[in-house]
Amino acid sequence: MSRIGVFICHCGSNIGATVDVPKVVEAARTLPHVVYADDNKYTCSDPGQQSIRDAIEEHDLDRIVIASCSPRMHELTFRKMLHQTRINPYLLEIANIREQCSWVHKDIEAGTAKAIDLVRMAAAKIDRDTPLYTTTIPVNKRALVIxxxxxxxxxxxxxxxxxxxxxxxxxxxxxxxxxxMLDKTFPTMDCSACICTPKMAEVGTHPRIEVRTCAEVEKVAGYVGNFEVTIREAPKHVDYELCTGCGLCESKCPTKITSEFDQGLGKRKAIYKPFAQAVPSKPTIDAAHCRKINEGKCGVCEKLCPTGAIRFDDEEKRSTETYGAIIVAIGYQLIDWADLYGEYGGRVASPNVITGLQFERLVNASGPTEGHIQRPSDGTEPKSVVIVKCVGSRDPHKGKAYCSRACCMYGAKHAHQYLDKVPDGRCYVFYMDVRTPGKGYDEFYMNTQRDGAVYLRGRVSKIYEQGGKLVCLGEDTLAGATVQVEADLVVLETAMVPADDADRLGSMLGVTRDKDLWLSEAHPKLRPVETNSGGVYLAGTCQGPKDIPDTVAQASAAAMKVCILFSKDELESNAMIAGSDVGLCNGCGACVAICPYQAVTLEEVTRRENSVMVTRTVSNVNPGLCQGCGACTVACKPGAMDLKGFSDEQIMREVEALCL
Amino acid sequence: MSFYNLSSTSSGDLAAIAQITRDAGVNLDDCYQCGKCSAGCPLSDEMDLYPRKVIRMLQLGQVSAVLKSRAPWVCATCMTCTARCPQQIDIDSLMLSVRHAAKRAGLRPVREADIFDDLFMAGVRRYGKSNEALLAARFNLSSGHLFQDVLNAPKMAKRGMIGPSLHKVKDRAAMRRLFGRALRTTEGEKGDGI
Known part of the structure; x- marks a missing residue:
């Protein structure tokens, strides 16, 4: 026979104003197995907690119901309080009479009746609660950054x-x-490479960082503290142990290919470093374009290499290692505007319609034009440039509904850079709204206007070629007039979208994706770098569009979370996880398919049934991986799977308390 | 420039705007005034209010000015605006709804457009097809532009674009049923005066 104590909270006037608390206390006293009920002004306060502890001693309570705010708010507080008593911390039920009652109702009578219902349900459920215990799992203190x-x-x-x-x-x-790839960074205009390449070198030479390039994460198993990660490294065809990075191979390679790093505006070789300051500062062979690998001819690099580092028969490598934590930092890509905007030329657009990232390469001193702004079509200096913002952003019809956050600033930067390099040029910026929150950001935008950039408030409706010019039609809604600009070069500031890998990696790691496939943080405000998967953290633009300062801040925050995790030798596991009843399980595997955390597996067990030894396939829950979501319990047809703390019987008790 | 006293918007104005947007299936709050519609409109030069401004005035409650505007009557419903609108607002339907509302209020800012529409629809309703010569003749008589396009007639006749016989569909009763059903679904709307 259980001895239940019920404690009703006023939460000042938060609950007390809409729920007649003394009446709820009266009703609670009449419930089965309830031996004590009382109310409190603030149950979470120190005196409130003390009164519960006293009541437990005085009335020999063995489980308690607290009717107060949401369990998300104070369940942990009260569990910690129970740690100081002889009651198991999981013999606690919270009846949420604030968020789900007093805050959403105005009528005292109805609110009180509902509060009584909620308390009755909690009391019925706790009668079937069992003590739960956590276990400890070891922490492997190695981090993987993707x-x-x-x-x-x-x-x-x-x-x-x-x-x-x-x-x-x-x-x-x-x-x-x-x-x-960027030329300069707003608003201070410090050279991007000058602040980025020292970091690259530091990472490359750090004694505790192992860098694997041309590599991808292929498989992730395990759980927080103990991830088993399979990494696949594509063949580089160069032995990095021998290569000195002298660059002779690259200079003599006869094959020229469009450079990905220069965004299609420059050329590279088949054996190449993407850019001069690359880390590792050693070349790789692009097997798809190498003549030796594809046709068996050439082999110039092999003949010339002074250390004999070329390996045409290099193969991909796979390795599986254990990590305690994973940081996902896979970044973003730009939206493929050509498929979406036929009115801007689409797939057959003029080569003089470029993206912001292409402009960065065009204006960069080590870019394909050595920093001279030239039209891709004929190499002439553009005398008028149109910058179009929000291409693919704030456009739920064709692109994405969200604002890409950084484009207003880098759009202003591009205007500034153009007018700086072409002082007699004209620059027009089409914008929707100028969004410049950030230190020194708005000042930078205002200075761009002082530089001579003409800001036009409106969206460009059409871009077409006429007489070697790009005619841009738009409305300046401030003048209330349609406007036309004949430009030599058009820069589209396109939306940031998730990297191609985001969806695959997200499902592999059990990280949810939002409607646009950005990886989701655990809480938008209070847990911005954690995910719903324990031990997996987010850094940078894979979580959503952001600029460099925010990216770096978030990366350091994620690193800090990993360090906190690594500061412990062992972790406490979640007690409220799923468990399968071997006797009921029929091995159908529905739980395996539905589990978002890959926590359930099928395994063979041999056991005595009706005095005969039988071997059957049954499901098994990994306590480290299970996050207690309960999806498997719903999918389980024979009813073998139960969530500890939320068993089918407990839920039915609640339903009966409400309905019968 | 114009002066709008926004406090003078009456509940009747708001009801009229609500009906226009309901008929068009448009939510005015979707529009963030980017002007892509106006910039792409092939007829914006002929409009006293750009499509964007029609929406803006309705957002501001200035329905009477919109009902007097020529813009919805000049609109050719080519749908370029709707195709390019980032917020997928059905602007051409909105233009038609404004026309209906104007007619309900006894206004037709472009008289010829209204006459042409009515005659065109009446012709299609009767014959199932548009007969250019008949339409032109009736339009000229009704509008008072007696000799408009008359010089084109011989050239069109020579190319077989107009002729003495009337184009008709076989099942004209079906055509009438079709019109009847369309009118019933718009709940007895007398909009285009069909």
């Missing part, structure tokens, strides 16, 4: 500087990500 852009590099450096080993996986041949 993505070698500025976010991944910052996170890796912070963790490594704190003393923990880090593996950084980058799918491109060099670290640097998008930031190293």
């Amino acid at each position: 993505g070698g852009g500025i976010a991944g590099m910052q996170a890796a450096l912070d963790i490594a500087d704190a003393g923990y080993p880090v593996t950084l996986v980058e799918k491109e041949p060099s670290l640097g990500g998008k930031m190293v």
Whole structure:
């Protein structure tokens, strides 16, 4: 026979104003197995908690119901309080009579009746609660960072500087990500490469950071503290142990290919470093374009290499290692505007319609034009430039509904850079709203206007070629007039969208994606770098569009979370997890398919049934991986799967208390 | 420039705007005034209010000015605006709804457009097809522009674009049923005066 104590909270006037608390106390006293009921002005306060502890001693309570705010608010507080008593912390039920009652109702009578219902349900459920216990899991103090852009590099450096080993996986041949492609960074206009490449070098030489380029995460198993990660490294065809990075091979390679790093505006070789300051500062062979690999001819690099480092027969490598925590920093890509905007020329647009990232390469001193702004079509200097913002952003019809956050600033930067390099040029910026929150941001925008950039408030409706010019039609809604600009060059400031890998990686790691496939943080305000998957953290633009300062701040925050995790030798596991009744399980595997955390597996067990030894396939829950979501319990047809603390019987007790 | 006393918007104005947007299936709050519609409109030069401004005036409650505007009557419903609108606002339907509302209020700012529409629809209703010569003749008589396009007639006749016989569909009763059903679904709307 259980001895239940019920404690009703006024929460000042939060509950007390809409719920007649003394009446709820009266009603609670009449419930089965309730031996004590009382109210409190603020149950979560120290005196409130003390009164519960006293009541437990005085009335020999063995489980308690607290009717107060949402369990998300104070369940942990009260569990900690029960740790100081002889009651198991899981013999606690919270009846949410604030968020789900007093805050959403105005009528005292109805609110009181509902509060009584909620308390009755909680009391019925707690009668069937059982003590639950946590276990400890060891923490493997090695971190994996996925993505070698500025976010991944910052996170890796912070963790490594704190003393923990880090593996950084980058799918491109060099670290640097998008930031190293940029020419200058707003609003201070410091050279992007000048602040990014020292970080790359630091990561490359750090004794506790292992960098793997041309590599991707192929498989993730395990759980917080104990992830088993399979990393696949594409063949580089160059032995990095022998290569000195002298660059002779690259200079003599006869094959020229469009450069991805220069956004299609320049050329590179088949054996190449993407850019001069690449880290590692050693070349890789692009197997798809190498003549030796494809046709068996050439082999110039092999003949010339002074250290004999070329390996045409190099193969991809796979390795599986254990990590305690994973930081996802896979960044973003730009929306493919040509498929969406036929009115801007679409797939057959003029080569003089370029993206912002292409403009960065065009204006960069080590870019394809050595920093001279030239039209891609004929190499002439554009005398008028139109910058179009919000291409693909704030456009739910064709692109994305969200604002990409950084474009207003880099759009202003592009206008400033153009007018700086072409003082007699004209620059027009089409915008929807100018959004410049940030230190020194609005001042920068105002200065761009003083530089001579003409801001036109409206969206460009059409871009077409006429007489070697690009005619842009738009409305300046401030003048209330349609306007036409004949431009030599058009720069589209296109929306940031998630990297191609985001969806695959998200499902592999059990990280949810939002409607636009950005990886979701656990709480938008209070847990911005954590995910719903324990031990997996987010850094940078994979979580949503942001600029460099925010990216770096978030990366350091994620690194800090990893360090907190690594500061412990063992972790306490979640007690409220699923468990399967071997006797009822029929091995159908529905739970395996539905589990978002890969926590359930099928395994063979041999056991005595009706005095005969039988071997059957049944499901097994990994307590480290299970997050207690309960999806498997719903999918389980024979009813073998139950969530501890939310068993089918407990839920039915609640339903009966309400309905019967 | 114009002066709008926003406090003078009456509940009747708001009801009229609500009906216009309901008929068009448009939510005015979706529009953030980017002007992509106006910039792409092939007829914006002929409009006293740009499509964007029609929406803006309705957002501000200035329905009477919109009902007097020529813009919805000049609109050719080519749908370029709707196709390009980032917020997917059905602007051409909105223009038609404004026309209906104007007619309900006894206004037709572009008289010829109204006459042409009525005659065109009446012709299609009767024959199932548009007969250019008949339409032109009736339009000229009704509008008072007696000799408009008359010089084009011989050239069109020569190319077989107009002729003495009337184009008709076989099942004209079906056509009438079709019109009847369309009118019933718009709940006895007398909009275009069909």
